[in-house]
Amino acid sequence: MIKISGVPVTSRIKQVKQPRGGYINPKAFKSQSLGDGMDTLNPDENVHASLIGLAVDYMTRFMSGTPATEAFKISIKGASIIHEESKATRLIAGVNGLDDDSVVNAVKLSGFDVVYRSGLMGYKSVDEINPDAPTIRNVRTMIERSLHFLDAYGPKVLDGFTFEGGYTCIVSAGDGDFTTSDTLWDFKVSRKPVSKENTLQLLMYWRMGLHSIHPEFKNIRYLGVYNPRLNIVSRIAVADIPSDIISQVEHEVIGYNA
Structure with a gap:
């Protein structure tokens, strides 16, 4: 068996020098507000934004029907590495809804x-x-907004998926957030609008998904970002992405046929 060595999608994005404006310019995405935004949230949080983003993502999966052990599977894997499985198990047992605990x-x-x-x-x-x-x-609030988003754009088809069959010697890890019937979604809780790094991440996920074991990606017609902090949906039709850009990212960024 050939061992694939490479970097995660997010690390690869940091390595790549994108064209001016990005492989997909964020301005090409059409955005829509789903209601109250950042101005109705508390301005200060005492936990790093990356953890808040993960918690919102995983709890949205859990509250929309995914078992807690599946929704928090990466957390469980991390706990296992440092021999904290029992602590993780206790914490998961205490995840029951949207109460404070x-x-x-x-x-x-x-x-x-x-x-x-x-x-x-x-x-x-x-x-x-x-x-x-x-x-x-x-x-x-961000979990509640995310559930409302799924009501509007869902139901979800896949969540927390990886790309077996789609990895390369350059990109060997990465996991996506959600797909619905026709859209590949990434969740972001940034205070900033969609960036060129976000759009490249989605483009890579889409192409890797098409190369992967997941047939659901054949139905993807849009790439989208949902930001529950801003409460804004941003989407682009894959038909509007130039074929030469797709080819360039597949070959030079992901490493297909490389």
Whole structure:
């Protein structure tokens, strides 16, 4: 068996020098507000934005029908690496809905992710991750917004998927957020609008999905970003992405036929 060595999608994006404006200019995405935005959230949070993003993503999966052990599977893998499975199991048992304790446990669980994704260097003990009341309210609101988003654009088809069959010697890891019947979605909780890094990530996921074991990607007609902090949906039709850009990203960025 040939061992594939490479980097995750997010790391590859940092390595690549994109054309001016990006392979897909974010301005090409059409955006729509789904209601109240950042101005109705608490301005300050005492937990890193990356953990909040993971907690919102995983809790949205859980609240839309995915078992907690599946929704938090990356967290469980991270906990296993540092022999904290029992702690992760206790935290998962305490994730039951959108009550304060469930939200706190979800945020703590997300702290294990860094071990699996990046190694021990960036790990902070989950015992030290203690979201305060404003942070808990923000996370809950963003989960509720995400569930409303799925009501409007769903139902979901896949969530938390990887790209077996689509990895290369250049890109060997990466996991997507959601697909609905015709759209590949990425969740972002940034305070900033869609970036060229976000659009390249979606383009890579789409092409890797088409090369992967998941037949659902054959039905994808749009690439989309949903940001529950801003409460904005941004989408582009894949038919509007130039074929030469798709080919360039497939060959030079992902490494197909390389």
